[in-house]
Amino acid sequence: MSKIKLGILGGGEDSLIGILHRVAASMFDRYEIVGGVFDIEHARSLSFGEKLQLDSKRIYRDLDHLIKEEAQLPENERMQVISVLTPNFLHFPMAKQLLENGYNVICEKPLTTTYEEAKILQKTQEKSGSIFGVTYTYTGYPMVRQMKTMISNGEIGEIQKVDVQYYQGWINPLIHDKEKRSNTWRLDPEKSGISCCIGDIGTHAFNMAEYVTGMRISSILADLNYLYEDNPMDIDGTVLLRFSEKVKGVIRASQIATGEENNFTVKIYGNKGALKWEQENPNYLYLLKEDQPLQVLKPGHSYNSDFSLEGTKLPPGHPEGIFDSMGNIYLGIANAIEKNTKFEGAFPPLAEGLRGMSFIEKTVASHKKGNVWIKMNDK
Amino acid sequence: MSKIKLGILGGGEDSLIGILHRVAASMFDRYEIVGGVFDIEHARSLSFGEKLQLDSKRIYRDLDHLIKEEAQLPENERMQVISVLTPNFLHFPMAKQLLENGYNVICEKPLTTTYEEAKILQKTQEKSGSIFGVTYTYTGYPMVRQMKTMISNGEIGEIQKVDVQYYQGWINPLIHDKEKRSNTWRLDPEKSGISCCIGDIGTHAFNMAEYVTGMRISSILADLNYLYEDNPMDIDGTVLLRFSEKVKGVIRASQIATGEENNFTVKIYGNKGALKWEQENPNYLYLLKEDQPLQVLKPGHSYNSDFSLEGTKLPPGHPEGIFDSMGNIYLGIANAIEKNTKFEGAFPPLAEGLRGMSFIEKTVASHKKGNVWIKMNDK
Amino acid sequence: MSKIKLGILGGGEDSLIGILHRVAASMFDRYEIVGGVFDIEHARSLSFGEKLQLDSKRIYRDLDHLIKEEAQLPENERMQVISVLTPNFLHFPMAKQLLENGYNVICEKPLTTTYEEAKILQKTQEKSGSIFGVTYTYTGYPMVRQMKTMISNGEIGEIQKVDVQYYQGWINPLIHDKEKRSNTWRLDPEKSGISCCIGDIGTHAFNMAEYVTGMRISSILADLNYLYEDNPMDIDGTVLLRFSEKVKGVIRASQIATGEENNFTVKIYGNKGALKWEQENPNYLYLLKEDQPLQVLKPGHSYNSDFSLEGTKLPPGHPEGIFDSMGNIYLGIANAIEKNTKFEGAFPPLAEGLRGMSFIEKTVASHKKGNVWIKMNDK
Amino acid sequence: MSKIKLGILGGGEDSLIGILHRVAASMFDRYEIVGGVFDIEHARSLSFGEKLQLDSKRIYRDLDHLIKEEAQLPENERMQVISVLTPNFLHFPMAKQLLENGYNVICEKPLTTTYEEAKILQKTQEKSGSIFGVTYTYTGYPMVRQMKTMISNGEIGEIQKVDVQYYQGWINPLIHDKEKRSNTWRLDPEKSGISCCIGDIGTHAFNMAEYVTGMRISSILADLNYLYEDNPMDIDGTVLLRFSEKVKGVIRASQIATGEENNFTVKIYGNKGALKWEQENPNYLYLLKEDQPLQVLKPGHSYNSDFSLEGTKLPPGHPEGIFDSMGNIYLGIANAIEKNTKFEGAFPPLAEGLRGMSFIEKTVASHKKGNVWIKMNDK
Structure with missing residues (x-):
């Protein structure tokens, strides 16, 4: 089974989302990044592609070129799927063009800037029959998947309450200063659509609520906060949810929850039990049962x-x-190899391995001699 | 800056350590895996290399062939560093041969099976001048590095107590059954050296104690547990540590701490404060100060x-x-592309993106109309 | 300074609230319980009073008798304050009568069954000038008080979001069974007023929100859940709060949060920081600041x-x-004294103290002899 | 059943241990404090007894007087048990005298200052047949008792490892200053016996290890730390434990674990599972089982x-x-009654109860009107 050929739009240089997608693509040895358009400036795109050691011919000037030139390649060499990591307002035109040309698409959220665009995209996909994934990242955690499975298996019975929180504090230092808030692209409706807080994180909460429960929200009642009259975008909000007459819920989202980092928590209560999960400690899933x-x-x-x-x-x-931890050690070794620096601490050198062996032998010796003190002579 | 050419010995197929090293190597776009010997059986090694889409010419029969044939390649194509992920007893001969042939080496721990071997390795490295990293993985965590820096900056003053715990329970189901314990390679001195628990995890605790404190342990007193007389290998132990006359410490390591997963915790107490870190929640570093x-x-x-x-x-x-979470979504999409299955839940499809846009627009509408209920008509 | 003379209405026998109030009254050596009406049946009231070793003359038949007969006592012997621990619907008439007769009052919440009654009570108090305390118990925790002080000192700046949760699951096993739910007094409006969930716990959340912030809620929007049409009382609800145009909040309360015990949490976000507190771990107060x-x-x-x-x-x-822990040991000793049973484990007997001394001496001896093994000969 | 008559030696005025014992004695309505010797100075003892509203005749000058004069009282009025809360070196002579005179005794730990004294005490008790409890307070926690029961029921199988930690940091600010350390009574062997850290807290760890496991430690090996040569008392130590050849354990105790408060944790590992408990969060007991x-x-x-x-x-x-929380509210009301101050926040006044009623009614109204905003008009 050969790897899937992956192209990327955006996500160049220090883009965090770019790093995240590249590492994710490498995790299961299933993708091979073959090219893309990493930056609006071709020169930067090229130099970034070079860093990734891609064939420079497949670092394209723009999406039009990509589509035209990829089509010239033998079919088994062409990109099979393309990740769209560009600014939000470009998601729609790029994804649409990709679908129209038969590509499978991976697209960052929010999918588009309006619901109208999203509906067009859906129709386009229906025609093309392509695979289209939207990266609501948090649904990939093993314990979120476990939560979804347990709920669908009836582990907590019939759901009777849904409570999702997504609290961040990052906009607090910007929002209270008139100049700063008017210069933040996230607060500019032209660049970010009609909503800041709900558009950026409320939408994760909404998706998660439906993902883990397998239920659909039937109606909503919202109360948003803009804090300042000259601010056109919500930066905090509570949304009452109704799944059905009996099943209610609430989403709380905020970017002015000062000091919060990325506090996304999900609590689902059924008549036989409950499940809770917190994104900041994603390895724990809590199951509550009566008594x-x-x-x-x-x-x-x-x-x-x-x-x-x-x-x-x-x-x-x-x-x-732990992947990251090991990744950091590999980085330290890479630096040592290339710059010939051997910074103490960036990776464990041979001497530490040696010392470890000494420790093992002396520990066994101390024990076997009747639990006595033994010197660690070496350094 | 081109990527560093990395070879790998061992770590084929479902090897966990293999996955860990490959992902780590990809994290900062600094390495390119170019070949290696993934398995003792060449056929399996080849088929694994194919899965990684490596040039089959560089999937070598054994280390001898690797060394000989790599040397034939143009210098800028040759492997620059080689990761040794083979069983413990092969670390020494392989690492030695690599050093003697001028390679930089990344080696899993324990470095060797005896202290004697480790000393030979050190001398070999001194001659070759190669970079040699031992993957004590846990020292790469950002908060371990923060701990090391804070201690060296005097944040907790002079150290007066060191307490390291490494508790696992995995050997419990094996150790109480005579047949099982006699068939476990970890309990076989020929394969694993003179120690099981101390050799495998005590050595991590030891390395960590010295890594974060920047101090050297001067002597030790150990009490080990073998549980059964026919068991030649420790599976639990406590080691009293003396750094200096005043500065004492203790390492507790166990593989019979039933129910523990990988509970590695580090506590360093100084005269001005203390620092604590737990591997199972590696993003938290605790700083304690008087009052x-x-x-x-x-x-x-x-x-x-x-x-x-x-x-x-x-x-x-x-x-x-979160890398893993995104990685899982990429996997879901890969499966969808290749098998043409679209399993609900393995990745968020376009329809969810569409629905998210609907949620955003209706939330803003509910708020603007005075906090009223609005239906989510679409599905 | 002599102790304050305290009378109690209700709270007899196994009443949990009775225990809580009696222990609380003893905590600072400031109250002396002198009598009261512990039960509607006088015989039971008397026998309970006897258990408390009260003067049987001051175990009154009913409140009328109490008021009349206490007035006959010398002024310095009379009850100075009376705790009302009776069922909710009796709070109002009893508290009113007490105020009219010049008593200071401690009253369990909810204060009354209707707002109308509460207003009458307030007017009565204004005339009498008595002290009147309502036992919103949770406001007495040291860390809640610390939270209140820090907020009033400006530690988190101007408040911009208030989030209070009070989740319990206790009604879940009753609500889904038609017979059970129609026989629960908490779900009977005649006995419990117009609300179950909000009346019982939502009101704690409301009080806490105003207590710690020092701010007043100006308007509310509520969505309650009754789950079944034949159920007249809310058992779950979300209440949107508006303190002022800019400052919003939300109270979430539930008795169908299956598996939750008494999960009352308070989060207050200001423009300079945030404070969080959880009733189930009441000794921790969390202060969040940007970066x-x-x-x-x-x-x-x-x-x-x-x-x-x-x-x-x-x-x-x-x-x-820890008071409770010590209390349990005293209980064990009391049982031993009275029943002459010496249940192993209910309290530490002398032999354990002896053994502790042996441990201390042998530990020092082991150390002084150079860290050697010493036998614990005694049992 | 009348209450048990309790006398107290020591624990007067602001003594923390005095508060703890008095509250504990009140918890189950089983004891009545009737007198004692609260202070070496009789005048202070008397004034403290007055605060407790005890009969001044039973506030004795010293223990001799107590024993003589109590014996004059009718048998059913005499003290039945006496708590010894005096400085450590007085435990022995007082407890001995009490036993010799037929009293039941509750004695703070450490029982005596030497093992020799403790043995004498044991013999004295054997003769008298009195009840004698040593207040190893921590064994009274409900979840410690649960732990003990589960272990004795075989829930975790045969014990194979015992790990107890008791870390405090309180001596750190004293130990590094020569003058301070020479003036601390805890570091003076004449007042505190031969050990500071082990004597004060190691002994709790030791008792707990045996209490919850129901096993006896057969031998120990200790390594203590005194930090300074002029300091005669250990302030830190690790003790290796041997229950039997196979079953080992370790106690770690420290008073120089800077920043630690009272971090007493117990971990017991058996071949079928493990149990963990932490004194600072005493309501949680953790049960670990394989997989x-x-x-x-x-x-x-x-x-x-x-x-x-x-x-x-x-x-x-x-x-x-929560007892303490309610106790604090009672204190606030006591202050209000006696000083006629009505400090906002020390207890919830009637107005808050009124406001709570308003909240309940308006919440139900908002819901019933279709989830609309309603003003909270009152203050």
């Missing part, structure tokens, strides 16, 4: 569903972030 | 050291595991 | 306000519940 | 043992500290 001990489920255990286990690469107790 | 509120530091904030920030790729509140 | 480490404040430290410290009786690290 | 979700047990649930439930006075979710 029973609280249960804490973690990834990688055999009690999890196949769907959850498929997304876990390491044994229990290895938080997913 | 002051407990402080909880997290990655990505400007209050962290450059050394810590270098290892953080995303903004605060995005646990490092 | 600073999270701070966790605990009771008894000098960094707390005098108002908070006044309510802390033990040094830091002794959770308030 | 099963972590379970968190809390007090008051029916899944707990009778022994645990006996020590829980309130329903689940009410942390034991």
Whole structure:
């Protein structure tokens, strides 16, 4: 099975979302990045592509060129799917053009800037029959998937209350200063659509509420906060949810929850139990039952569903972030190799391995001699 | 700057350590995997290399062939560093041969099976002048690096107590059954050296204690547990540490701490404060000071050291595991593309993006109409 | 300073609220319980009073008798304050009668069954000039008081968002069974007023929101859930709050949050920081500031306000519940004394104290002899 | 059943241990404090007894007087048990005298200053047949009792590892200053016996290890730290434990664990599972099993043992500290009554009860009118 050929639009240089998508694409050895348009300026796009060691011929000037020139390649070399990581207002025209040309698409959220555009996109996809994924990232966590499975298996019975919170504080230092708030693109309706807080994070909360419950919200009542009259965009809001007459819920989203980082929590209450999950500690899923001990489920255990286990690469107790830890050590070694610096601490040098062996041997010796002190002579 | 050419020994197929090293190598776009020996059986090695889409010429029969044939390549194409992910007893001969042939080496721990071997390796490296990294993975976490920096900056004053715990429970189901325990390679001195628990995890604790404090342990007193007389290998132990006359510490390591996953915690107490870190929640670093509120530091904030920030790729509140979450979504899309299945839940399809746009528009409308209920008509 | 003479209405036998009030009254050696009406049946009231070793003359038949006969006592012997712990619908008539007769009153919440009654009570108090306390218990926690002080000192700046949650699950096993729900007094408007969930716990959330912020809610919008058409009382609800045009908030209360015990949490966000507190872990107060480490404040430290410290009786690290732990040991000893049983474990007998001394001496001896093993010969 | 007559030695005025014992004695309405010797100075003892409203005749000059004069009282009025809360070196002579005179005794720990004294005490008790309790306070927590029961029921199988930690940091600011350390009574062997850290807190750890496991430690190996040569008392130590050849353990105790408050944690690992408990969060008991979700047990649930439930006075979710919260409100009211101050915040006044009623009515009205905004007109 050969790797899927992946093209990328946007996400160049220091783009965080670019890093996230590239690493994600590498995780299961299933994708090969073959080219794209990384930047609106072709020179920068080219130099970034070079850093990724891509064939410079496939670093295109723009999307039109990409589509035209990829079509010239032998079919088994062409991009099979393209990730759209550009600013929000470009999602729609690019995704549409890609669909019209038969590409599978991975698109960052929000999908478009208006509902109208999104409907057009949907019709376009229906014609093309392409695969189209929107990266609501948080639905990929193993314990979110476990939550979804357990709910659909009836583990907590019939749902009777849904409570989703998405609190951040990042806009607080900007919103109270008139100049700053008028210069923030997130607060500019032309660039960000009609909503800031709900558009950016409320939409994650909404998607998650429907994703894990498998239910559809039938109506909503919202109260938003703009804080200042000259601010056209909501930066905080509470939305009452009605799934059905009996099943209610609430989404709370804020960007002025000062000091909060990315506090996205999901609580689903059924008539037989409840499930809770918090994005900032994504390896824990809490199962509550009446008059029973609280249960804490973690990834990688055999009690999890196949769907959850498929997304876990390491044994229990290895938080997913361990990839990053190892990644940092590889970075330290790369720096050492290329710059010939050997910064103490950036990676464990051979001497530490040596010392570790000494420790093992002396520990066993201390024990075998009757638990006595032994010197660690070496350094 | 072109990518560093990386070869790999071992780590084929479903090897967890193989996945970990490959993902780590991809994290900062600094390495390109070009070949290696993935399996002792060449056919399996080849088929795994094919999965990684490597040039089959560089999937070598064994290390001898690798060394000989790589040397035939133009210098700028040759492997620059080689990761040794083979069983423990092969670390020494392979690493030695690599050093003797001028390669930079990344080697899994434990470095060797005896201290004697490790000393030979060190001498070999001194001659070759190569870079040699031992992957004590946990030292790469951003908050471990922050801990190291804060201690070296005197944040907690002079260290007066060191407490490191590494508790696992995985060997419990094996150790109490005579047949199982005699068939576990980890409990076989020929394959695993003289120690199981201390050799496998005690050594991490030891390395961490010295890494974060910047101090050297001068002597040790150990009490190990073997549980059964026919078991030649420790599966639990406590090691008293003496850094200096005044500065003492203790390492507790266990593989019979039933129910523990990978509970590695580090506590360093100084005369001006203390720092604590837990591997299973690696994004939190706790700073204790006399009669002051407990402080909880997290990655990505400007209050962290450059050394810590270098290892953080995303903004605060995005646990490092988010890469995995996104990785899982990419996997779902890959499956959809290749198998043409569109499993509901494995990735968010376009329809969810559409629905998200509807939610945003209706939320703003509900608010603007005076906080009234609005129907979500679409599905 | 002599103790205040306290009378009690209700709270007899196994009444939990009775225990809570009696222990609270004993905490600072400021009250002496002298009598009351513990039960509607006089015989039970008398026997309970006897258990408390009260003068049986002051265990009155009913409130009328209490008022008449207390007035006959010398002034310095009379009850000075009376706690009303009776069912909700009796709060109003009893408290009114007490105020009219010049008594200070401590009254359980909810104050009355209707707002109308409460207004009458207020007018009665204005005439009498008595002290009148309503036991919103949770406002007495040291860290709630610390929160109130910090907010009033401007520690988190101007408040911009208030979020209070009070989730319980206790009504879940009753509500889904038609017979059970029609026989629960909490769901009977005649006994419990017009609201169950909001009346019982929403009102705590409301009081807490105003208590810690020092602000007043100016208007509300509510969405309640009754789950079944034949159920006349809300058992879940979300209330949008408006303090002022800019300052909004939300109260979420539920008795169908299955598996929740008494999950009452308060989050206050200001433009300079935020404070969070959770009733189930009442010794922790969380202070969030932009781009600073999270701070966790605990009771008894000098960094707390005098108002908070006044309510802390033990040094830091002794959770308030330690009183209960010691109380249990006293109970074990009481049982041993009276029943002459010496149940192993109900309290530590002398032999354990002896053994503790042996441990101390042998520990020092082991150390002084150079860290050697010493036997614990005794049992 | 009349209350048990309790006398107290020591614990006068602001003594924390005095408060703790008095509140504990009141918790189950089983004791009546009738007198004692609260202070070495009789005048202070008398004034403290007056505060407690005790009969001044039973505030004795010293223990000799107490014993002589109590014996003159009718038998059913005499003290039945006496709590010894005096400085450590007085425990022995007082407890001995009490036992010799037939009293039941409650004695603070450490029982005596030497093992020798403790043995004498034991013999004295054997003769007298009195009840004698040593207040190892922490064994009274409901979840410690649950832990003990579960272990004895075989819930975690055969114990294979015991790990107890007791870390405090309080001596850190004293120990590094020569003058301060030479003036601290805890570091003076004449007043505190041969050990500071082990004697004060190590002994709790030791008792707890044996209490919850029901096993006896057979030998120990200790490493203590004194930090300074002129300091005669240990302020930190690690003690290796051997229960049997196979079953090992470790106690870690410290008073120089800077920033720690009263961090006493117990971890017991068996071959079928493990149990963990932390004194600073005493309402949580953690049950670990291989490849099963972590379970968190809390007090008051029916899944707990009778022994645990006996020590829980309130329903689940009410942390034991709620007594203190209510106690603080009673204190606020006492202050208001006596000083006629009505400090805003020290207790909830009638106006808050009124406002609560308004909130309830308006919330129901908002809901019934179709979820609309309603003003809170009153203040």
